[in-house]
Amino acid sequence: MIKHDRFLARTGETLVHSAIRQMGTIAAQLPDVISFAPGYPAPETFPWAEYRDIAAELLSGRDGSVLQYGPTRGYGPLLESLQALLAGRGVTAGLDELMVSTGSQQGLTLVARLLIDPGDVILVELPTYTGAIAAFRNAQATLVGVQQEEDGIDIAHLDEVYLQQVAGGRRVKFLYVVPNFQNPTGLLIGLDKRRRLLEWAERRDVLIVEDDPYGDLYFEDSARPEDTRPIKADDDEGRVVYLSSFSKTLAPAFRVAWIAAPAALVSKFDTAKQSADLCTSNLDQRIAYEACRRGVLERQWPRLRRHYQHKRTVMTRALSRALGDLVSWPHPRGGFFLWASLPPEIDTERMLARATEQRIIYVAGRAFFVDGRGAHLMRLSFSLPTAERIEQGVARLANVIRAELAATPGRRSAPVEADL
Amino acid sequence: MIKHDRFLARTGETLVHSAIRQMGTIAAQLPDVISFAPGYPAPETFPWAEYRDIAAELLSGRDGSVLQYGPTRGYGPLLESLQALLAGRGVTAGLDELMVSTGSQQGLTLVARLLIDPGDVILVELPTYTGAIAAFRNAQATLVGVQQEEDGIDIAHLDEVYLQQVAGGRRVKFLYVVPNFQNPTGLLIGLDKRRRLLEWAERRDVLIVEDDPYGDLYFEDSARPEDTRPIKADDDEGRVVYLSSFSKTLAPAFRVAWIAAPAALVSKFDTAKQSADLCTSNLDQRIAYEACRRGVLERQWPRLRRHYQHKRTVMTRALSRALGDLVSWPHPRGGFFLWASLPPEIDTERMLARATEQRIIYVAGRAFFVDGRGAHLMRLSFSLPTAERIEQGVARLANVIRAELAATPGRRSAPVEADL
Numbered sequence: 159m160i161k162h163d164r165f166l167a168r169t170g171e172t173l174v175h176s177a178i179r180q181m182g183t184i185a186a187q188l189p190d191v192i193s194f195a196p197g198y199p200a201p202e203t204f205p206w207a208e209y210r211d212i213a214a215e216l217l218s219g220r221d222g223s224v225l226q227y228g229p230t231r232g233y234g235p236l237l238e239s240l241q242a243l244l245a246g247r248g249v250t251a252g253l254d255e256l257m258v259s260t261g262s263q264q265g266l267t268l269v270a271r272l273l274i275d276p277g278d279v280i281l282v283e284l285p286t287y288t289g290a291i292a293a294f295r296n297a298q299a300t301l302v303g304v305q306q307e308e309d310g311i312d313i314a315h316l317d318e319v320y321l322q323q324v325a326g327g328r329r330v331k332f333l334y335v336v337p338n339f340q341n342p343t344g345l346l347i348g349l350d351k352r353r354r355l356l357e358w359a360e361r362r363d364v365l366i367v368e369d370d371p372y373g374d375l376y377f378e379d380s381a382r383p384e385d386t387r388p389i390k391a392d393d394d395e396g397r398v399v400y401l402s403s404f405s406k407t408l409a410p411a412f413r414v415a416w417i418a419a420p421a422a423l424v425s426k427f428d429t430a431k432q433s434a435d436l437c438t439s440n441l442d443q444r445i446a447y448e449a450c451r452r453g454v455l456e457r458q459w460p461r462l463r464r465h466y467q468h469k470r471t472v473m474t475r476a477l478s479r480a481l482g483d484l485v486s487w488p489h490p491r492g493g494f495f496l497w498a499s500l501p502p503e504i505d506t507e508r509m510l511a512r513a514t515e516q517r518i519i520y521v522a523g524r525a526f527f528v529d530g531r532g533a534h535l536m537r538l539s540f541s542l543p544t545a546e547r548i549e550q551g552v553a554r555l556a557n558v559i560r561a562e563l564a565a566t567p568g569r570r571s572a573p574v575e576a577d578l
Numbered sequence: 579m580i581k582h583d584r585f586l587a588r589t590g591e592t593l594v595h596s597a598i599r600q601m602g603t604i605a606a607q608l609p610d611v612i613s614f615a616p617g618y619p620a621p622e623t624f625p626w627a628e629y630r631d632i633a634a635e636l637l638s639g640r641d642g643s644v645l646q647y648g649p650t651r652g653y654g655p656l657l658e659s660l661q662a663l664l665a666g667r668g669v670t671a672g673l674d675e676l677m678v679s680t681g682s683q684q685g686l687t688l689v690a691r692l693l694i695d696p697g698d699v700i701l702v703e704l705p706t707y708t709g710a711i712a713a714f715r716n717a718q719a720t721l722v723g724v725q726q727e728e729d730g731i732d733i734a735h736l737d738e739v740y741l742q743q744v745a746g747g748r749r750v751k752f753l754y755v756v757p758n759f760q761n762p763t764g765l766l767i768g769l770d771k772r773r774r775l776l777e778w779a780e781r782r783d784v785l786i787v788e789d790d791p792y793g794d795l796y797f798e799d800s801a802r803p804e805d806t807r808p809i810k811a812d813d814d815e816g817r818v819v820y821l822s823s824f825s826k827t828l829a830p831a832f833r834v835a836w837i838a839a840p841a842a843l844v845s846k847f848d849t850a851k852q853s854a855d856l857c858t859s860n861l862d863q864r865i866a867y868e869a870c871r872r873g874v875l876e877r878q879w880p881r882l883r884r885h886y887q888h889k890r891t892v893m894t895r896a897l898s899r900a901l902g903d904l905v906s907w908p909h910p911r912g913g914f915f916l917w918a919s920l921p922p923e924i925d926t927e928r929m930l931a932r933a934t935e936q937r938i939i940y941v942a943g944r945a946f947f948v949d950g951r952g953a954h955l956m957r958l959s960f961s962l963p964t965a966e967r968i969e970q971g972v973a974r975l976a977n978v979i980r981a982e983l984a985a986t987p988g989r990r991s992a993p994v995e996a997d998l
Contacts, residue, residue, distance in 0.1 A: 201642025209645075213633040222621025225629075225829035260680055260833075260855040267854050292853040409645035411860035413680075433712040434687050435680040439859045440831035 192551035194520045194538040197341060197406075197494045203465050204409050205454050212448040216441065224444050230432050231424075232258030232416070233443040239450035240416050247373065248391035249400065254421040257428055260438045262371055262415040265401040266290050268427045268434070269332075269367055270297035278331040279323045283311050285497075285526030285535070287341045287369065290334055300328065301528040308488065310347030311335060313354055320362055332365035332399075338373040338386045339493025342526045342537035346381065346491055352389045359397050366393075371403045371415075374459050376492035377467035386492070396420035404446050406494070407458055412442035466494065466541060469548060473540040476552035484559060494541035499534065500559060506536040509562045518554040612971035614940045614958040617761060617826075617914045623885050624829050625874050632868040636861065644864055650852050651844075652678030652836070653863040659870035660836050667793065668811035669820065674841040677848055680858045682791055682835040683709050685821040688847045688854070689787055690717035693751055699743045701753040703731050705917075705946030705955070707761045707789065710754055720748065721948040728908065730767030731755060733774055740782055752785035752819075758793040758806045759913025762946050762957035766801065766911055772809045779817050786813075791823045791835075794879050796912040797887035806912070816840035824866050826914070827878055832862035886914065886961060889968060893960040896972035904979060914961035917943075919954065920979060926956040929982045938974040 216224045231237070237256050244251050259265040266289060274280065276298035282290065284303035294301055304319050305312045316333070323330050335355070337347040347355070359366050366389060373386040390400035396419075403415035417427060431437075449455050470490050477485060477498070487498045498520075500506065507522040523535025538555075540548055636644045651657070657676050664671050679685040686709060694700065696718035702710065704723035714721055724739050725732045736753070743750050755775070757767040767775070779786050786809060793806040810820035816839075823835035837847060851857075869875050890910050897905060897918070907918045920926060926942040933939055943955025958975075960968055 196647065198646055201639075201646060204639070204642070204645050206637055206639035210634055210637040213637055214630055217626055217630040217633055219621075219624070219626035222624070225624050225831040226618055226621055227616065227825075227830045260859075263852075263856045264854060289853065289856070296850070296853050405647075409861075410647045411645040413855060413857070413859045430716070432683075433709065433716050434684060434854065435833060436683045436709070437833070439680075439833045439862050441829075442859050442861065 188514065188517060188519075191514075191517045191519060192543055192547050192554060194518070194540070194543070194551055194555075196521075196542070197539045198542040199406050199410060199462075199494075200465065200469075200542055203458070203462055205449075205458060208449070208452070208454045209409075209445060212445050212452070212454075216444050216448070224441060226440060228437045228440040228443065230257075230437050231428050232256070232438065233440065233447060236414075236443050236447040236450070239447055240418075243450065243455075244418060248387050249418060251418040252421065255418055255424055257417050257424050257431070258438050258443060259401075259415045259417055259427075259431070260435055261405060261410075261413040262369060262401045262403040263289050263293070264413075264431070264434065265415055265417045265427075266293035266367075266369070267296070268417070268430050269399055269401075270294050270299070271430050272423065272426050273331055273365070274299045275329075275331075277328070279328045280331060281316065281319060281323075281333040281364075282528055283335060283340065284529065285342055285523065285532055286334065286528070287336055288521075288525050290369065291526075291528060294334070299331075303528045304333075306340075306343065306345060308345070309351055310337065310340070310345050311351070311355070313351065313358060316355075317358065317362070320364075330362070330364050332367050333359065334367045334369065335389070336369045336372075337389060338370050339375065339490065339495070341372070341493070342495050342521070342523075343488060343497040344490035344493050344495045345488055345497075346385055347389075349385065349387065352387070353392060356389055356392055356397065360395065366398045367401070368398050369401045371401075371406050372493035373402070374407055375462055375466055375494070377470060377490070378463060379467060380489065381491040390418060399423060404449075404455075407455060407462060408446055408449050412439070412446055414438060414442050414446045463492075466492075469540040469543075469545060470496070472545045472548045473538065473552065476549045480552050480556035481559060484563070490540075494539050496538045496540060498536050498538055500536065501563060502534050503566050504559065504562055505533045507533065509558065512562055513555070513558045516554045516558050518551050518558060520555070608934065608937060608939075611934075611937045611939060612963055612967050612974060614938070614960070614963070614971055614975075616941075616962070617959045618962040619826050619830060619882075619914075620885065620889075620962055623878070623882055625869075625878060628869070628872070628874045629829075629865060632865050632872070632874075636864050636868070644861060646860060648857045648860040648863065650677075650857050651848050652676075652858065653860065653867060656834075656863050656867040656870070659867055660838075663870065663875075664838060668807050669838060671838040672841065675838055675844055677837050677844050677851070678858050678863060679821075679835045679837055679847075679851070680855055681825060681830075681833040682789060682821045682823040683713070684833075684851070684854065685835055685837045685847075686710050686713035686787075686789070687716075688837070688850050689752075689819055689821075690714050690719070691850050692843065692846050693785070694719045695749075695751075697748070698751040699748045700751055701736065701739060701743075701784075702948055703755060703760065704949065705762055705943065705952055706754065706948070707756055708941075708945050710789065711946075711948060714754070719751075723948045724753075726760075726763065726765060728765070729771055730757065730760070730765050731771070731775070733771065733778060736775075737778065737782070740784075750782070750784050752787050753779065754787045754789065755809070756789045756792075757809060758790055759795065759911065759915070761792070761913070762915050762941070762943075763908060763917040764910035764913050764915045765908055765917075766805055767809075769805065769807065772807070773812060776809055776812055776817065780815065786818045787821070788818050789821045791821075791826050792913040793822070794827055795882055795886055795914075797890060797910070798883060799887060800909065800911040810838060819843060824869075824875075827875060827882060828866055828869050832859070832866055834858060834862050834866045883912075886912075889960040889963075889965060890916070892965045892968045893958065893972065896969045900972050900976035901979060904983070910960075914959050916958045916960060918956050918958055920956065921983060922954050923986050924979065924982055925953045927953065929978065932982055933975070933978045936974045936978050938971050938978060940975070 274297035523532030694717035943952030
C-alpha cells in the first residue's frame with residue numbers, strides 16, 4: 159500500500175457550468191421536444207411497485223431511524239450490500255474502504271477537494287464526462303487530454319502527455335477514466351489495456367480515478383460481463399479510487415452512489431462529506447438497501463440490458479438509414495450514449511439553434527473536450543425516449559443536419575471516420 | 579441592492595471533523611446509552627402515516643419524473659411552496675432568489691465555497707454551531723468570535739472585534755448568526771437587536787449569513803411567533819443570505835433545506851451545487867412538497883412546539899432538582915438545546931470518559947468555541963429522548979458531575995453564572 163498523504167490537496171474556486179445541466183433546462187422548457195441530450199434512465203424501467211412496497215414498510219414507523227440523520231459514511235447494512243455487489247465485479251473492499259456519496263457527482267467533488275491543489279495536472283480522456291470536468295476545474299486543476307482508440311485510452315499518448323507535463327515542471331496527480339461504456343463515447347477500455355493502465359500508474363506514481371456508472375449495462379449482443387471488470391479489481395496497492403452509482407440502475411432521484419478507495423482516503427472523504435451534507439438521504443439509502451436485499455437490483459440488470467440494447471439498436475438502425483452517408487459512430491456495446499461524428503464543416507454547437515427549432519436536442523461535442531476540439535461531434539442519448547420517439551428524433555435530426563450542410567459553405571462529399 | 583461580485587471567493591482546504599458527528603458514532607456503539615448529544619428530532623413526532631400515503635401516490639408510476647434527475651435549483655412547485663413559507667415569516671423572495679440545498683449543511687458549504695477566500699475573517703457567535711465552524715474552516719477562513727448576552731450577540735463587542743480585524747489588515751467577509759434558539763445556547767436574538775445588526779452590517783459593509791433551522795419551534799410558554807422574525811425579513815439591500823431547513827420539522831432523513839439570497843449569489847450557488855451533487859434527491863423534495871401542499875407541515879408545527887416544550891420542561895425540572903446547586907443555564911424558549919454551565923474546575927471533555935461509563939453522553943462545550951474556551955460548558959439536547967429517559971439521563975449526569983467534582987482538585991463551593 160502506498161502512502162496517500164502526499165496526494166492530499168487544497169482546493170480553489172473557478173466555477174464551471176455543466177453543459178448537460180443547461181441542456182436539461184432548455185429541454186424542460188420546450189413543448190414536444192425530443193431530447194437526445196441528458197443521460198436520463200427510462201422511468202418505465204423503474205420497479206415502481208417494488209419501491210412502493212419498500213416505502214410502505216420503511217414508513218410504517220416501526221423503525222424511527224429511517225427518517226433520522228444517519229452516519230456520514232453511509233447506512234451500515236447498505237455498505238455491506240455494496241461489498242457484496244463489488245465482490246460480484248471482482249473488487250474486494252473492506253468496510254473502511256467504502257462510503258456512500260450523494261450521487262457520483264459528490265464523489266467527484268470529494269476527490270477534487272481532497273486530491274487537487276490549484277495547478278495540479280489531471281489527465282482525462284478526450285472526450286470525457288462534463289461533470290468530472292466541472293468538479294476538477296472547480297478545484298483549479300489543469301486538465302490535460304489523452305486521445306482514445308477503439309479500445310479506449312491510448313497508452314502511448316498517455317505516457318507522452320505525462321512526460322510533457324512533468325518536463326514542464328507540473329505535478330500529475332491522477333488519471334480520470336470511465337472504462338465502461340464511456341460518457342460520451344460509449345467506448346469500453348480493453349481488458350489487457352486496463353492491466354497496462356494500472357502498471358503505467360504504478361510506474362509513473364499517479365492515482366487512477368475510475369468512474370463506473372454504466373458497467374452493469376452491457377449489451378449481450380456485443381459485450382460480455384467480464385469485459386467490464388473494473389481496473390480496481392486488480393489494484394493491489396491502492397492506486398485506484400473507484401466510483402459507482404445506483405442512478406442508472408435503481409433511479410437517479412435517490413442520489414445514492416458510492417466510493418471504494420484506500421482507507422486513508424475514505425477517512426478524508428468522510429470528513430469532507432461531513433461538512434458537505436452531513437449524510438446522504440437516509441430514506442433513499444434504505445430504499446436502495448432494500449432493493450439490494452430483496453433482489454430487486456439483480457432482477458433489474460437483465461431487464462435494463464435488454465431495454466437499452468433495444469433502444470441502441472433502434473437508434474443505430476435509424477441513423478444508418480437516414481444519415482449513413484454523413485454520420486459515423488463507434489458501435490455502443492453498453493450504456494446510454496452514441497457518439498456521432500458529423501462532416502467536419504458542421505459545428506454542432508452552432509447547429510443547436512436549428513435543431514431546437516425542429517424540436518430535437520443533443521449535447522454538442524465541444525463540452526466533453528478539455529482542448530477545445532469536438533466541434534463536429536455530438537452525444538446522442540438513446541436511454542430516455544421511447545423507440546418510436548427515437549425514430550422520430552433521428553428523422554428530425556437528419557433534416558437538421560442536411561439543412562445545416564446545405565447552408566454551410568465548404569461542403570465536402572466524403573463521409574468521415576468516427577473521431578474519438 | 580449592493581453588488582455581490584466583490585464578495586466572491588476562492589476556497590481552500592483544511593479538513594475539520596464535526597465533534598457532534600463523532601459523538602453520534604460513539605452513541606450508536608453503546609448499548610443502553612442515554613444521549614443528550616446529537617440534535618436529532620424525535621421520530622415519534624414524524625407524520626408517518628401521511629408520509630406513507632404521500633410515498634404511495636408518488637411511487638404509483640404515473641409521474642416518471644418523481645424518480646428522475648431534477649433541476650439543480652430544486653423542484654419548481656417546492657420552490658413556490660418555500661416562497662409561501664417564507665412569506666409567513668415576513669420574508670419576500672423571488673424565485674430567482676431561492677434554491678433547495680441538500681440539508682442546510684450544504685448551504686453552509688456553498689456559502690463557504692463562494693464567499694470565503696483563504697484568510698478571510700468570518701465573525702461568529704461565541705459559542706456557535708459546529709457544522710458552520712467546519713464548513714468555514716474547510717474554506718480556510720479565519721474565524722473570530724463575538725460574545726453573546728442574554729438577548730443574543732453583543733453588538734458593541736461585534737463592532738470592537740470588527741475594527742480590530744480591519745486594523746490588522748484583514749478582510750471581514752460576513753457575520754454568521756443563528757438568531758432563533760441558537761445551537762448550542764438556545765438563545766434568541768432580541769427583535770430590536772436584529773434591526774441594529776442589519777444596520778451594523780450595512781454600515782460596515784459586510785454580509786450576514788442567517789441560519790434558521792429552529793424558528794418554527796418556539797415554545798408558547800415563553801416566546802411569541804413574532805420573536806422569531808428573521809433578520810432577512812427587513813433586508814432591503816440584499817445583505818443577508820438566509821438558510822432554513824425541513825430537517826427539524828418534517829424529517830432530517832430527507833436532506834431538504836433551502837437558501838434565500840440575492841439572485842446574483844443564488845446563481846453562483848446553483849453553479850457550485852451542480853458540481854457538488856447535481857441535484858437534491860427528487861423523491862425527498864417531492865415528499866417535502868406534498869407535506870407543504872397538503873398542510874402536513876402546518877399541522878406539525880403546534881404539535882412539535884408542544885412536544886419539545888414538554889421535554890424542555892422535563893429536563894429543566896430534573897436539572898433544577900438534581901443539579902440546581904451546581905449547574906446553570908439560559909432558559910430555552912424554543913429549539914432543541916439546553917446550554918449548561920458547570921463549576922469552572924470541571925472540564926466537560928475530560929468528564930466524557932466518566933459519562934460514557936455511566937451511559938450518558940452530551941457534547942462538550944469547547945467544540946462550539948472558535949477561541950478555545952468552553953471547557954466547563956456542555957450542550958444537552960432534549961429533543962430525542964423520551965421524557966422518562968430525560969429524567970434518567972439527568973440522574974446519571976448528576977452522578978457523573980458529582981463524582982467528577984469529588985475527584986477534581988480545587989473544588990470551589992459557589993455555583994457559577996451561566997457563561998454564554
